[in-house]
Amino acid sequence: MRIGQRVLLASVGIYLLLFFGPLAGFDLFRVIGEIANKPSTLLQQLLIGLANGSLLALIALGYTLVYGIIELVNFAHGDVYMLGAFMSLTVIGAFNVDKGSSPAIKATAIVVAFLSAVVFTAGVNALIERVAYRRLRNAPRLAVLISAIGMSFIVQNVGLFWGSLRAFFPIMGVNSAAPKAFPDLIGRIDVFKDILHIDVPIAFNTKDLLVIVMASVLMIGLRLFVQYTKLGKAMRATAENRDAAKIMGIDVDRVISFTFLLGGALAGAAGLLVGLYNNTAVFTMGFTAGLRAFTAAVVGGIGNITGAMLGGMLIGILAAFSDQYFSSRWTNAWVFAVLVMVMVFRPTGLLGESVGQKA
Amino acid sequence: MLELKDVHTYYGNIHALKGISLTVDDGEIVTLIGSNGAGKTTTLRTIQGLIRPRHGTITLNGEDLTKVPAHEITSKGVSQSPEGRLIFPRMTVKENLEMGAFARKDKDGIKRDMERVFTVFPRLKERISQKGGTLSGGEQQMLAMGRALMANPRVLLLDEPSMGLSPILVEQIFKIISELHAQGTTILLVEQNARMALSIASRGYVLQTGEIRLQGPAARLRDDEDVRKTYLGEH
Ligand SMILES: Nc1ncnc2c1ncn2[C@@H]1O[C@H](COP(=O)(O)OP(=O)(O)OP(=O)(O)O)[C@@H](O)[C@H]1O
Numbered sequence: 139m140r141i142g143q144r145v146l147l148a149s150v151g152i153y154l155l156l157f158f159g160p161l162a163g164f165d166l167f168r169v170i171g172e173i174a175n176k177p178s179t180l181l182q183q184l185l186i187g188l189a190n191g192s193l194l195a196l197i198a199l200g201y202t203l204v205y206g207i208i209e210l211v212n213f214a215h216g217d218v219y220m221l222g223a224f225m226s227l228t229v230i231g232a233f234n235v236d237k238g239s240s241p242a243i244k245a246t247a248i249v250v251a252f253l254s255a256v257v258f259t260a261g262v263n264a265l266i267e268r269v270a271y272r273r274l275r276n277a278p279r280l281a282v283l284i285s286a287i288g289m290s291f292i293v294q295n296v297g298l299f300w301g302s303l304r305a306f307f308p309i310m311g312v313n314s315a316a317p318k319a320f321p322d323l324i325g326r327i328d329v330f331k332d333i334l335h336i337d338v339p340i341a342f343n344t345k346d347l348l349v350i351v352m353a354s355v356l357m358i359g360l361r362l363f364v365q366y367t368k369l370g371k372a373m374r375a376t377a378e379n380r381d382a383a384k385i386m387g388i389d390v391d392r393v394i395s396f397t398f399l400l401g402g403a404l405a406g407a408a409g410l411l412v413g414l415y416n417n418t419a420v421f422t423m424g425f426t427a428g429l430r431a432f433t434a435a436v437v438g439g440i441g442n443i444t445g446a447m448l449g450g451m452l453i454g455i456l457a458a459f460s461d462q463y464f465s466s467r468w469t470n471a472w473v474f475a476v477l478v479m480v481m482v483f484r485p486t487g488l489l490g491e492s493v494g495q496k497a
Numbered sequence: 498m499l500e501l502k503d504v505h506t507y508y509g510n511i512h513a514l515k516g517i518s519l520t521v522d523d524g525e526i527v528t529l530i531g532s533n534g535a536g537k538t539t540t541l542r543t544i545q546g547l548i549r550p551r552h553g554t555i556t557l558n559g560e561d562l563t564k565v566p567a568h569e570i571t572s573k574g575v576s577q578s579p580e581g582r583l584i585f586p587r588m589t590v591k592e593n594l595e596m597g598a599f600a601r602k603d604k605d606g607i608k609r610d611m612e613r614v615f616t617v618f619p620r621l622k623e624r625i626s627q628k629g630g631t632l633s634g635g636e637q638q639m640l641a642m643g644r645a646l647m648a649n650p651r652v653l654l655l656d657e658p659s660m661g662l663s664p665i666l667v668e669q670i671f672k673i674i675s676e677l678h679a680q681g682t683t684i685l686l687v688e689q690n691a692r693m694a695l696s697i698a699s700r701g702y703v704l705q706t707g708e709i710r711l712q713g714p715a716a717r718l719r720d721d722e723d724v725r726k727t728y729l730g731e732h
């Protein structure tokens with residue numbers, strides 16, 4: 139795009155923002171006033187944004203890993219994450235734990251739920267690739283895309299059905315489509331006030347800590363894995379050039395399966411963490427979270443692992459700011475406005491490389 | 498050792514190879530020449546298992562490769578520097594070379610071959626931690642050849658290694674190919690630069706629209722009237 143066009147587009151954008159922004163809660167003077175009045179709220183929202191953003195990043199990684207390797211938007215990915223939350227809920231239900239149980243039992247339930255959810259969603263995601271995408275590897279793009287949308291609906295309905303199995307899993311409650319109560323096993327103990335005994339005006343509790351620490355560990359682990367292990371290098375090689383990877387002696391089908399396993403595992407972990415964080419799970423949660431996570435992946439530069447993490451954090455923080463300072467009803471609109479802006483001004487995403495460089 | 502018998506390869510309905518038969522013996526350099534679209538690349542891709550022939554057989558030391566998956570063909574001793582080089586642009590030179598040895602387990606051998614590649618292409622050693630995509634065309638060609646050598650292949654397939662290089666670099670690349678041959682590497686060389694290819698090969702095949710038109714010792718092909726007119730640009 140020529141510079142002149144960009145300037146024009148930017149001016150039109152700013153004009154629209156100033157006139158219509160206040161409708162969507164964007165009233166710059168009020169926002170600045172609020173921030174000046176109580177700056178600690180800004181920090182508080184930053185923390186909330188980081189916690190939600192790390193969860194989004196975990197899901198975004200699944201989109202980006204798969205896109206990077208076979209250039210497919212795996213629409214079912216968000217729903218696989220939902221299955222992770224349902225699996226965790228089922229396991230925790232089987233342990234029959236709740237807020238009042240002893241810490242040892244709670245911890246055991248969480249660890250078992252984590253392992254079951256991760257193994258289950260990894261398997262489901264790899265199975266989806268095997269049945270719905272592999273045969274279409276050389277088919278036109280549209281065919282695979284439609285197959286992916288179909289898988290998304292199927293998985294969502296599996297969730298709906300699962301939610302109706304209260305005869306086997308009482309924790310699912312009476313109404314199959316309604317949000318399920320996810321037991322509050324972590325609790326909200328304030329890290330600064332109650333553990334460190336520091337008096338600060340922001341609240342940062344054990345749930346935030348758990349989510350941020352777990353997500354960071356998983357993401358750093360993934361980054362190191364892809365950078366240094368043999369299988370990680372095979373993933374990068376397959377993503378960069380599939381034919382060349384075959385010539386190297388890489389079993390490309392296995393590497394692709396493994397990539398789906400990895401993305402699914404991260405989604406399963408996110409499913410458990412979200413359950414523990416928000417204490418609710420519903421069969422449509424994968425659709426909404428998936429949309430935001432996909433946006434995060436695109437904003438960061440789809441196919442780029444660091445980009446997905448960055449995009450997740452940015453979208454998380456943006457959403458927290460919008461909830462606080464603009465209007466929570468308009469948060470999705472703001473998220474997608476950012477998506478559109480990025481697409482217009484930097485179509486490759488923040489850290490993405492141009493497609494031409496890939497050849 | 499490498500033998501193709503009546504190989505037919507298709508792209509959908511396009512009949513790209515119409516019964517190719519050729520052999521490459523141990524320690525030979527054999528060249529496959531032909532104009533644009535003759536099927537040279539298709540032949541190499543078929544040998545590597547990247548496309549499957551519809552008829553015919555490909556054998557390496559008597560072992561049938563026709564149904565072996567591509568990634569196993571590499572570990573059986575076939576590697577190539579493909580058309581367009583296909584290096585990994587976002588991996589470093591070192592990582593690119595390591596990928597070449599992906600199918601191998603003998604750490605010492607891999608180390609030795611890495612040293613050998615650096616002796617043959619000192620330029621790559623200077624660029625060792627640079628990303629493949631930042632190399633010049635000639636350097637990328639060296640990297641693609643070095644990467645293929647890292648597999649320690651029994652047969653090395655080279656697809657137009659002189660493509661897009663300056664005359665000086667072409668000379669250099671051909672000199673390196675002769676050196677590799679002198680060190681005992683068996684090579685099947687695809688070239689549009691027929692003059693250079695015939696000057697270092699022992700035998701040659703001339704491919705035209707998916708069929709072998711002519712074959713024989715390189716010296717005889719060089720003297721052939723048709724070859725001189727069509728591929729060497731002499732009148
Ligand atoms: N992916 C493809 N799909 C359809 N047809 C193809 C494909 N690749 C090659 N062909 C056709 O197969 C024939 C042989 O192509 P090939 O690339 O093997 O030729 P080549 O001898 O390597 O030519 P060049 O010297 O231009 O590299 C050509 O007619 C080409 O158009």
Ligand SMILES: [Mg+2]
Nearest residue numbers: 537538539580
């Ligand atoms: Mg070719």
